[in-house]
Amino acid sequence: MEQHYPFSLPPLPYAYDALTPQLDQRTLHFHHDKHFAAYVDNLNKLLSDQPEYQSWSLEQLCWDWCQLPDDIRQGVRNNAGGVYNHDLYFKIMAPTPASTPSGDLAGAITRDFGDLQALKDAMKAAALGQFGSGWAWLVFDREGRLSVRKTANQDTPLPLCPLLTCDVWEHAYYLQYQNRRAEYFDNWWQLVDWPQLSETYRLRRSTLPRCPND
Numbered sequence: 001m002e003q004h005y006p007f008s009l010p011p012l013p014y015a016y017d018a019l020t021p022q023l024d025q026r027t028l029h030f031h032h033d034k035h036f037a038a039y040v041d042n043l044n045k046l047l048s049d050q051p052e053y054q055s056w057s058l059e060q061l062c063w064d065w066c067q068l069p070d071d072i073r074q075g076v077r078n079n080a081g082g083v084y085n086h087d088l089y090f091k092i093m094a095p096t097p098a099s100t101p102s103g104d105l106a107g108a109i110t111r112d113f114g115d116l117q118a119l120k121d122a123m124k125a126a127a128l129g130q131f132g133s134g135w136a137w138l139v140f141d142r143e144g145r146l147s148v149r150k151t152a153n154q155d156t157p158l159p160l161c162p163l164l165t166c167d168v169w170e171h172a173y174y175l176q177y178q179n180r181r182a183e184y185f186d187n188w189w190q191l192v193d194w195p196q197l198s199e200t201y202r203l204r205r206s207t208l209p210r211c212p213n214d
């Protein structure tokens with residue numbers, strides 16, 4: 001998200017019923033319109049009387065939050081991360097995704113994981129292994145090497161470049177799946193927009209100096 005304060009809620013990139021049966025309309029409504037929106041609102045409130053930080057990009061707020069004043073530091077860490085993570089989460093799903101990665105990304109998955117099933121297994125282990133609320137990630141470094149990570153709460157994997165993320169906060173799945181996080185993950189995996197990710201990997205690899213800490 002190429003934004004500065006004041007941040008705005010990106011619209012859901014598809015209809016609320018477009019991801020059924022994997023994610024139902026009620027889940028998407030609450031997740032996007034209530035939870036995601038709350039992170040945007042809270043981040044704007046935190047920065048509303050902090051003009052010196054209103055020019056910071058969302059990525060800078062996420063990876064440089066430790067430089068912020070005491071009274072907003074943890075709040076910005078939580079809410080900027082909440083905006084950044086949800087922005088990616090909703091964008092990497094699609095109603096009718098193609099089934100496999102292509103191009104450079106397909107080659108990188110083979111090189112770094114062996115095959116797509118091995119990547120899924122690693123992502124699922126991260127998603128199920130995250131104790132409490134958090135995120136599972138597929139990221140790449142400045143050499144384009146892929147790896148799977150997990151983060152707690154709303155922390156991001158920056159400065160590694162995020163490519164794919166699965167929200168494992170209960171608010172992402174509890175209405176539909178209750179405590180069945182593994183079932184949620186398996187169904188979410190079917191929604192991954194591999195054509196988009198393949199293009200993102202190709203483009204961002206060519207602009208890696210834009211990644212934080214470069």
Ligand SMILES: [Fe+2]
Pocket residue numbers: 031035086167169171172
């Ligand atoms: Fe969420």
